Amino acid sequence: MLAPLHRWIWRDAGRRVQKLIRFGETETDGGRDILRAAEVTADPLLRRLYLVHAIDELRHGVLFRQRAASLLPALPQTTKPRFRADWIAPGGHGLDDLQVDKESDAQMLAFLHLSEKAAASRFTVYRNVLTDDPPTCAVFDEILHDETFHMNYTLVQLARIAPQHQRSRLWRARLSRMWKVYLRLAAGLAGVIGGALLTIQYFVILPPFAWLARRAARREPAGWTPIVPERRGSLTRQY
Ligand SMILES: [Fe+2]
Numbered sequence: 001m002l003a004p005l006h007r008w009i010w011r012d013a014g015r016r017v018q019k020l021i022r023f024g025e026t027e028t029d030g031g032r033d034i035l036r037a038a039e040v041t042a043d044p045l046l047r048r049l050y051l052v053h054a055i056d057e058l059r060h061g062v063l064f065r066q067r068a069a070s071l072l073p074a075l076p077q078t079t080k081p082r083f084r085a086d087w088i089a090p091g092g093h094g095l096d097d098l099q100v101d102k103e104s105d106a107q108m109l110a111f112l113h114l115s116e117k118a119a120a121s122r123f124t125v126y127r128n129v130l131t132d133d134p135p136t137c138a139v140f141d142e143i144l145h146d147e148t149f150h151m152n153y154t155l156v157q158l159a160r161i162a163p164q165h166q167r168s169r170l171w172r173a174r175l176s177r178m179w180k181v182y183l184r185l186a187a188g189l190a191g192v193i194g195g196a197l198l199t200i201q202y203f204v205i206l207p208p209f210a211w212l213a214r215r216a217a218r219r220e221p222a223g224w225t226p227i228v229p230e231r232r233g234s235l236t237r238q239y
């Protein structure tokens with residue numbers, strides 16, 4: 001349903017490069033967090049899977065950055081900063097919402113499963129709207145293949161680690177993600193409303209003050225003016 005909006009977001013070449021760079025950063029950050037999860041887990045199988053997963057995410061970061069670098073030379077010299085629309089078209093896995101050291105294996109897997117699922121569905125949309133740019137499309141295709149594997153292995157491992165609490169863990173992770181999505185949207189909306197209010201203030205409230213200040217400046221006598229005799233004494237204290 002939002003495909004036309006995403007098509008508009010990705011159509012701009014400058015924004016496309018900025019988004020790819022940003023995706024590269026978040027994939028690399030996600031990879032570091034999963035590497036940390038591999039260090040803290042006591043489960044040997046999970047450790048191996050987390051290591052493979054972390055290597056995948058770090059590679060995704062490199063792929064996004066390389067694609068952004070190859071698009072850069074084609075950009076005009078005077079590219080202006082663009083509206084990034086990160087809260088409409090986010091990238092990455094949202095792992096920055098998670099404190100890896102404090103989560104249990106089951107909670108980590110539930111969160112990872114939902115994050116990978118969301119990333120896979122977002123990257124599918126981005127790939128579909130980027131048909132005019134086959135190399136970027138191919139990058140999303142390659143990454144999508146890994147994200148589908150991440151989405152599936154996390155669910156299988158969650159079923160192994162917490163067979164009785166699989167549903168409740170997923171719901172807990174889902175509610176936590178929904179809260180974070182709400183906060184992200186609210187922050188984006190607050191930014192837009194704040195910008196609009198400040199613009200209105202600038203054009204409606206400031207002009208009368210500017211006019212009063214200019215009128216007061218015109219009434220001020222020009223040059224040096226003598227002060228009253230009572231204030232002529234030397235200073236004897238600081239205040
Ligand atoms: Fe990834």
Ligand SMILES: [Fe+2]
Nearest residue numbers: 116146147150
């Ligand atoms: Fe992933």
